[in-house]
Amino acid sequence: xxxxxxxxxxxxxxxxxxxxxxxxxxxxxxxxxxxxxxxxxxxxxxxxxxxxxxxxxxxxxxxxxxxxxxxxxxxxxxxxxxxxxxxxxxxxxxxxxxxxxxxxxxxxxxxxxxxxxxxxxxxxxxxxxxxxxxxxxxxxxxxxxxxxxxxxxxxxxxxxxxxxxxxxxxxxxxxxxxxx
Amino acid sequence: xxxxxxxxxxxxxxxxxxxxxxxxxxxxxxxxxxxxxxxxxxxxxxxxxxxxxxxxxxxxxxxxxxxxxxxxxxxxxxxxxxxxxxxxxxxxxxxxxxxxxxxxxxxxxxxxxxxxxxxxxxxxxxxxxxxxxxxxxxxxxxxxxxxxxxxxxxxxxxxxxxxxxxxxxxxxxxxxxxxx
DNA sequence: CCATTAACCGCCCGATCGGTCGGTAAATCA
DNA sequence: TGATTTACCGACCGATCGGGCGGTTAATGG
Numbered sequence: 001x002x003x004x005x006x007x008x009x010x011x012x013x014x015x016x017x018x019x020x021x022x023x024x025x026x027x028x029x030x031x032x033x034x035x036x037x038x039x040x041x042x043x044x045x046x047x048x049x050x051x052x053x054x055x056x057x058x059x060x061x062x063x064x065x066x067x068x069x070x071x072x073x074x075x076x077x078x079x080x081x082x083x084x085x086x087x088x089x090x091x092x093x094x095x096x097x098x099x100x101x102x103x104x105x106x107x108x109x110x111x112x113x114x115x116x117x118x119x120x121x122x123x124x125x126x127x128x129x130x131x132x133x134x135x136x137x138x139x140x141x142x143x144x145x146x147x148x149x150x151x152x153x154x155x156x157x158x159x160x161x162x163x164x165x166x167x168x169x170x171x172x173x174x175x176x177x178x179x180x
Numbered sequence: 181x182x183x184x185x186x187x188x189x190x191x192x193x194x195x196x197x198x199x200x201x202x203x204x205x206x207x208x209x210x211x212x213x214x215x216x217x218x219x220x221x222x223x224x225x226x227x228x229x230x231x232x233x234x235x236x237x238x239x240x241x242x243x244x245x246x247x248x249x250x251x252x253x254x255x256x257x258x259x260x261x262x263x264x265x266x267x268x269x270x271x272x273x274x275x276x277x278x279x280x281x282x283x284x285x286x287x288x289x290x291x292x293x294x295x296x297x298x299x300x301x302x303x304x305x306x307x308x309x310x311x312x313x314x315x316x317x318x319x320x321x322x323x324x325x326x327x328x329x330x331x332x333x334x335x336x337x338x339x340x341x342x343x344x345x346x347x348x349x350x351x352x353x354x355x356x357x358x359x360x
Numbered sequence: 361c362c363a364t365t366a367a368c369c370g371c372c373c374g375a376t377c378g379g380t381c382g383g384t385a386a387a388t389c390a
Numbered sequence: 391t392g393a394t395t396t397a398c399c400g401a402c403c404g405a406t407c408g409g410g411c412g413g414t415t416a417a418t419g420g
Contacts, residue, residue, distance in 0.1 A: 012280055015195035018377060030379085032398050040378065096276075100192055122357075131357045135348050142334050143327045143352055150326020159319070168315050172323055176356035177302075177311045198407060210409085212368050220408070 001026060001036060002050075005043045006089045014044065014096070041103050048097060048107040051090040054083040056110070059117045070130025073121045077148060077173055078166040084151045085162035092152040118145060144173045181206060181216060182230075185223045186269045194224065194276070221283050228277060228287040231270040234263045236290070239297045250310025253301045257328060257353055258346040264331045265342035272332040298325060324353050 004025050008017045019040055023033040037043055058079040062072045084091050099108040119141040125131035131140075148169060155165065184205050188197045199220055203213040217223055238259040242252045264271050279288040299321040305311035311320075328349060335345065 011278075013193075013195055013278065015193055016280065019379080020377080028397090029399055031381090031400075034379070035397065035399095098191075098193065100196065125357075129359060132355075132359045135352065135357075136340075139339070139345070139348055140352065140357060142330060143349060144357070146330020146333070147323045147327045150322060150329065153326070154322045160316075165319070168319055169323060172315065172320065172356065174356045174358045175312075176352065176354045177305075177315075177320060177324070178354045179309060179312045199409080200407080208367090209369055211370075211411090214409070215367065215369095 001033075002043060002046055003089065006047045006093055009044070009047070010089055010092050010096075014093075041101060044093070044097070045103045045107075047090050048094045051083075051087055051094040052107065052110050052114075054087055055080065055091075055114055058083055059114055062121060063117065068130060069121055069124030069128055073118075073125050073131070074170050074174065076118065076121065077144065077170045080145070080148050081151065081166035081169050082162050084148065085155055085157075085165060088152060088155060091149075095149055095152055115141065115145070147173060181213075182223060182226055183269065186227045186273055189224070189227070190269055190272050190276075194273075221281060224273070224277070225283045225287075227270050228274045231263075231267055231274040232287065232290050232294075234267055235260065235271075235294055238263055239294055242301060243297065248310060249301055249304035249308055253298075253305050253311070254350050254354065256298065256301065257324065257350045260325070260328050261331065261346035261349050262342050264328065265335055265337075265345065268332060268335060271329075275329055275332055295321065295325070327353060 005017075005022045008021055008025060012021070019033060020030050022043070023030045026033070058076060061079065062076040065072050065075070067075075094107060094111070097104045097107050099105040119138045122131060122137040122141045122144075126133045126137060151165070159165070160168075185197075185202045188201055188205060192201070199213060200210050202223075203210045206213070238256060241259065242256040245252050245255070247255075274287060274291070277284045277287050279285040299318045302311060302317040302321045302324075306313045306317060331345070339345070340348075
């Protein structure tokens with residue numbers, strides 16, 4: 001039921017998807033749908049929670065590990081790609097949310113907390129000497145995760161296994177396009 | 181008038197923005213707004229045209245130049261960042277469009293044509309030996325422009341001059357995070 | 361100065377939306 | 391078996407939306 005809603009939200013947009021559409025895609029009526037969920041916003045909340053939960057666990061791992069920041073950053077990038085690939089539809093919805101309601105604002109705040117963790121990790125990696133120090137840490141963090149997050153625009157299971165995509169992304173993030 | 185509409189589309193979402201909202205933000209009535217534009221969809225079409233026009237001109241430059249593909253690719257990345265920064269609101273709207281109407285579908289098609297040009301450029305650069313050949317060209321193109329396109333999520337004029345952001349992006353794209 | 365055009369407005373319409381309510385059939389449990 | 395809960399439905403409501411219509415004022419040009 002949640003997955004059906006998320007699929008419709010992603011293909012037609014959250015606002016453009018009516019509760020009738022969701023009910024119809026499930027072969028039930030709108031009334032029945034309301035018997036199971038409290039409203040449209042709850043569907044959104046549950047969906048973005050599922051995405052944020054996985055992302056936050058990956059971030060927690062990166063914080064708790066005793067390894068150097070550079071390897072923790074690389075691992076967080078890889079893990080994030082895997083989360084994106086595995087929960088593609090939920091993360092897609094999350095990344096399209098823009099804080100127009102209270103529930104959306106909360107999701108945006110949690111996303112920002114994630115971004116802050118990444119920025120701090122980049123800063124530590126720079127201090128360690130593992131990452132070049134001539135780029136602003138916040139900018140680099142945003143750009144690298146811009147790369148990661150772009151998966152929601154193009155990733156499909158037949159475009160490669162999540163693990164191999166994760167390798168490509170972290171390779172490109174650390175070594176760039178140039179031949180070595 | 182167009183810019184007012186685009187600003188509202190970006191902050192509240194296209195569907196969530198009513199023609200009344202747009203008219204109100206201009207200090208006119210809905211009737212007057214309809215006297216100047218044929219409808220809501222025309223506003224969207226005009227806005228994405230303004231974004232696609234600039235992007236397509238950058239792509240044309242990259243195609244017409246006699247330089248090696250590697251330098252043309254780098255130039256296209258830089259020019260794209262500049263277009264994103266200068267026409268941020270229009271490109272933001274463009275990148276959020278998902279082909280739900282005929283007009284939107286046309287915009288998506290033109291975006292895909294742009295992506296194809298980038299992929300071809302990466303392929304040529306790989307053939308030249310200027311770009312590593314161990315990553316799939318289409319994947320690399322999508323990831324690099326995922327990085328570029330992420331600007332719509334965070335760029336503000338006070339976060340640096342467009343030119344310096346363009347340098348950072350192309351540096352990161354070609355050389356990565358690693359210290360050299 | 362008069363006719364035409366452009367800019368503007370108030371009022372209305374049909375459609376759609378999120379959500380509610382009263383009630384029925386089916387499952388569960390004592 | 392009888393009572394209670396759960397799943398389900400049709401009909402309805404108030405609000406909002408994109409858009410249209412008829413008419414008025416202001417500018418323009420011969």
